[in-house]
Amino acid sequence: MNKIGKFGAVGILVIAGGASAASAEEVPKVFRDAPAQKGQWRMEILKFDGGEGDGEAVSAMPKSMSMCMDSIMDMAKKSEQQQGPSTCRGKILENKDNRAVYEATCESGVYRSTITREEPRSFVIEANGKSTEGSFAMTSRYTYEGPCKGNGGQPAISFDKNSEACKAMKARMFQMDPKIACAGATGAARQTCEQQMAQSLAQMKSMCE
Incomplete structure (x- = not known):
């Protein structure tokens, strides 16, 4: 941090x-x-x-x-x-x-x-x-x-949904598709990766609703 x-x-x-x-x-x-x-x-x-x-x-x-x-x-x-x-x-x-x-x-x-x-x-x-x-x-x-x-x-x-912070997060979310971000992993590791990415996306979305 x-x-x-x-x-x-x-x-x-x-x-x-x-x-x-x-x-x-x-x-x-x-x-x-x-x-x-x-x-x-x-x-x-x-x-x-x-x-x-x-x-x-x-x-x-x-x-x-x-x-x-x-x-x-x-x-x-x-x-x-x-x-x-x-x-x-x-x-x-x-x-x-x-x-x-x-x-x-x-x-x-x-x-x-x-x-x-x-x-x-x-x-x-x-x-x-x-x-x-x-x-x-x-x-x-x-x-x-x-x-x-x-x-x-x-x-x-x-944050306010039209704020610069939310605009930046929304731009990042487009790059965080679990299937794309975790494509290099296999088996259980891929499943864990996709779950973590999905949780991160849900959290980011909730901050701007």
């Missing part, structure tokens, strides 16, 4: 209010009208600085996406069961009705988020971090949209 991808993963767990890394009792008061650990959230990236040498990657990042926190929390629980508890330790440095500051210390580095309440269900979050991979600074707007749209199986992250 490249630097942008790693920061994106940190963003889901740390930028979204620190809710995933903190216990339920420690969710900042700023989220009193929106369930930080549940439901569908729209994230708009207002500003991103990934450090030197990331200009092209940053320009290619989608500027808006939708996140199902139910799915993200489920993924986090499964990861904890497989890999053990997270080594990140979080704490709330400031906890006011309209502003909160959250900091997470991980083996890889330290990450801090400042959450400002814009409207009852809309928040501007300024996040920054410094780790062995480099540093980043990111400003985003998070808006709670209600319960996740699907009844199970909802993708953790999805």
Whole structure:
């Protein structure tokens, strides 16, 4: 995973209010009208600085996406069961009705988020971090949209179907025909390959519906 991808993963767990890394009792008061650990959230990236040498990657990042926190929390629980508890330790440095500051210390580095309440269900979050991979600074707007749209199986992250991200994925999907991509394999290996490719295609499609 490249630097942008790693920061994106940190963003889901740390930028979204620190809710995933903190216990339920420690969710900042700023989220009193929106369930930080549940439901569908729209994230708009207002500003991103990934450090030197990331200009092209940053320009290619989608500027808006939708996140199902139910799915993200489920993924986090499964990861904890497989890999053990997270080594990140979080704490709330400031906890006011309209502003909160959250900091997470991980083996890889330290990450801090400042959450400002814009409207009852809309928040501007300024996040920054410094780790062995480099540093980043990111400003985003998070808006709670209600319960996740699907009844199970909802993708953790999805994009607008007409977005550049979906156009790029659709272009890749044309090159991912299981029978063509797995033509070099035989027997059980080919069957496994085709199943994996079909699952990847289904996942990509679900992110743009």
